[in-house]
Amino acid sequence: xxxxxxxxxxxxxxxxxxEYYLKPENIPVKLNQNENPLDWPQNIKNDxxxxxxxxxxxxxxxxxxxxxxxxxxxxxxxxxxNIIAGNGSNEMLLDLLISLTEPKEPVIVCQPTFTLYQIxxxxxxxxxxxxxxxxxxxxxxxxxxxACSKNPESLLIVCSPNNPTGSVLTENQIRExxxxxxxxxxxxxxxxxxxGYSAIPLLQEYPNLIITRTLSKAFRGAGLRxxxxxxxxxxxxxxNKIKLPYNINFFSEYVAIVALSHKKELEETITxxxxxxxxxxxxxxxxxxxxxxxxxxxxxxxxxxxxxxLFQYLKENGILIRDVSSYPMLENCLRISVGSEEENxxxxxxxxxxxxxxx
Numbered sequence: 523x524x525x526x527x528x529x530x531x532x533x534x535x536x537x538x539x540x541e542y543y544l545k546p547e548n549i550p551v552k553l554n555q556n557e558n559p560l561d562w563p564q565n566i567k568n569d570x571x572x573x574x575x576x577x578x579x580x581x582x583x584x585x586x587x588x589x590x591x592x593x594x595x596x597x598x599x600x601x602x603x604n605i606i607a608g609n610g611s612n613e614m615l616l617d618l619l620i621s622l623t624e625p626k627e628p629v630i631v632c633q634p635t636f637t638l639y640q641i642x643x644x645x646x647x648x649x650x651x652x653x654x655x656x657x658x659x660x661x662x663x664x665x666x667x668x669a670c671s672k673n674p675e676s677l678l679i680v681c682s683p684n685n686p687t688g689s690v691l692t693e694n695q696i697r698e699x700x701x702x703x704x705x706x707x708x709x710x711x712x713x714x715x716x717x718g719y720s721a722i723p724l725l726q727e728y729p730n731l732i733i734t735r736t737l738s739k740a741f742r743g744a745g746l747r748x749x750x751x752x753x754x755x756x757x758x759x760x761x762n763k764i765k766l767p768y769n770i771n772f773f774s775e776y777v778a779i780v781a782l783s784h785k786k787e788l789e790e791t792i793t794x795x796x797x798x799x800x801x802x803x804x805x806x807x808x809x810x811x812x813x814x815x816x817x818x819x820x821x822x823x824x825x826x827x828x829x830x831x832l833f834q835y836l837k838e839n840g841i842l843i844r845d846v847s848s849y850p851m852l853e854n855c856l857r858i859s860v861g862s863e864e865e866n867x868x869x870x871x872x873x874x875x876x877x878x879x880x881x
């Protein structure tokens with residue numbers, strides 16, 4: 523067998539996918555991955571390090587992370603039976619697509635949105651049905667409901683606050699969709715701590731609602747890869763059957779419990795990000811950009827025909843942002859994560875210089 527023959531044996535759904543890849547860049551100011559600019563205090567890291575030194579590495583983690591589920595339940599005001607935790611909310615998305623859809627079944631996705639949804643849908647041999655946002659990148663709820671009515675029992679995926687636009691669904695809009703939709707509604711709320719409506723109270727009314735969350739953003743835990751899903755206990759019990767065993771390592775499990783016990787630090791993060799986001803948004807509105815989109819997340823998306831030169835200029839000046847112009851409807855768009863106050867000041871300074879030099 524030659525290489526080409528071996529490649530032909532790979533699932534054709536995988537072979538036709540476009541690779542999801544982010545080139546590693548050694549840039550001083552990273553504002554390209556929606557990361558939290560705050561690290562954890564050293565005293566907490568020291569406590570974790572002591573645990574890791576004592577904990578046997580030759581033993582598996584807990585088969586069921588009961589203490590972590592209790593901590594997540596306390597934070598979410600739910601029962602541990604309503605929760606599955608995993609290796610980032612991305613793993614939760616994969617488990618949900620396997621559990622809630624069949625091959626060639628339609629899955630409704632609202633573009634532009636997180637790229638991974640469509641990659642997983644197509645990689646699993648499902649059919650992505652695209653509903654596009656309004657011209658101002660807000661959700662077109664009427665079109666979403668229409669797609670749901672034409673595809674009953676289909677899975678609907680919506681990200682709110684949405685990555686990379688920052689747009690949100692209100693409580694009334696979510697209820698309107700759930701009142702009409704006869705299939706499952708997967709609501710990705712990875713960024714909800716920064717703004718927008720938290721749909722957790724709706725879980726008591728709608729058994730077809732499932733919410734995914736993460737500790738990567740507001741909890742400063744991107745390096746942990748710890749996410750979780752919330753849903754009706756009976757539904758969660760069924761989805762749990764496909765979850766990989768021992769999917770959370772003992773380090774991430776322990777750190778997540780510690781993180782969830784520090785609600786005060788979480789609130790400090792929100793107190794930092796929200797006013798900095800508003801300040802950055804108002805500043806961007808003063809620049810000669812084509813559009814700056816309101817955001818309820820920890821990033822801001824804007825449009826400019828100078829996208830390439832601006833991206834390169836910032837990179838040459840030690841600031842890395844995200845080019846999202848390849849997304850549907852986002853031609854000439856860039857996305858900036860809200861950094862620390864110092865990082866944002868430097869960013870605004872360099873943006874001012876860029877447009878001043880073009881006069």
